[in-house]
Amino acid sequence: MTDATVDSDAATALRDKAVDELRAAGTIVSPRIEAVMRTVPRHLFTPGATLDEAYQVYSAFVTKVDRHGVQLSSVSAPQIQAMMLEQARVQRGDHVLEIGSGGLNAAYLAELVGPDGAVTTVDIDPEVTARAARLLAGNGYGHVRVVTADAAEPIPGVGKVDAVLVTAGAWDIPPAWTQQLKPGGRLVVPLRVRGLTRALGFTLVDGHLESESSKVCGFVPMQGASAHQEELLLVTGTPEIGLRFDDGLPENPGLLDNAVRTPRVELWTGITLGISELLDTLQMHLAIALPGFCIMAVDPDLDTGIVAPANRSFALAAVEGGSFAYLTTRRTEDDKHVEFAVHALGSDAGSLAGKVAGHLRDWNREHRGGPGPVVRVYPAGTPDDLIAGGRVVGGRVIDKVHSRISLSWPPA
């Protein structure tokens, strides 16, 4: 037996194990997606990775980082690829545009559309497209079209496609993505709204996009014309607290100048959560309900203990006037649950803490364990009364550069 044969048998076993795990977790449900993920040899698209690295179910294989260590390109984790392929509902004969190339996902798409379909994969980075083209051609997928371009603009020669699959983290929906979709076409995109990223599966209906699926995920950032940076507000009077705002800073951030001089209000809510329970709908509920929603991060090297979030790099938070509040947790006595508290500092800390705790109770009663919000995307400039037929009750509309994004809870 040659080394290559040994490798290939080991690879097949690891690939089957990964697919079995994804089926057991409910990530892979469609037999066609199961078949392509068992067939296409992932390790041949991750040269430089060991077989174990290539078949880690929840880890991407990073192929490029910038000089600050920020990841710019990767072959996405099997779990993410399976999840988004399920969301895209690609059929035989479909024409598909993939934004962000690695080679592997385009090979899966080529298998799914079959000989009567077509796949174009686009990347802004010529090193990435050169690598993807080489790997695709070398593994029997030379018919996939590989294009180097900023996919914020329409891709020449693509026309209207049945599905656009975006595989970089987007903040906005450039008009080109919707314009390139056939009516009823699907757009799957990891979209950041209010600092929270969800892989959203949209359908194009009557000129706007309407979400039908939403999954928690993380992605390398979109580059080029549609790149967007969150804004950071450093709380004055203490060195360690940063508040990250995704859709603009509060109108008058100076009002927070003396917030850390006030005693910390701590409001324990009695609301408990299983340690492995998902926070997905809680995050979205607070992002929709609180106008000053943000994410708090604490520099561990400068921590003075003024704030005490359970997770120092990601705490759900909100600013209102001269106060800010954040969520934290502590283990309950059985050690299997955590209890939520709201901490707040500032001139109206007590009132803000009470307000945030009230939203926590609303989530507990109305959305816990239920579906996430429906996300609808309209072109910038669409009047309010045309957004979801003017029916965004208890929801929120977020204005981006190219789009207006409405978040609203489905009727109970």
Ligand SMILES: C[S@@+](CC[C@H](N)C(=O)[O-])C[C@H]1O[C@@H](n2cnc3c(N)ncnc32)[C@H](O)[C@@H]1O
């Ligand atoms: C996670 S990787 C793609 C993974 C790939 N689809 C796979 O097979 O697993 C994301 C890619 O998006 C690319 N990208 C970022 N901004 C882009 C843009 N504006 N247009 C096209 N590609 C972009 C990056 O260069 C990076 O290679």
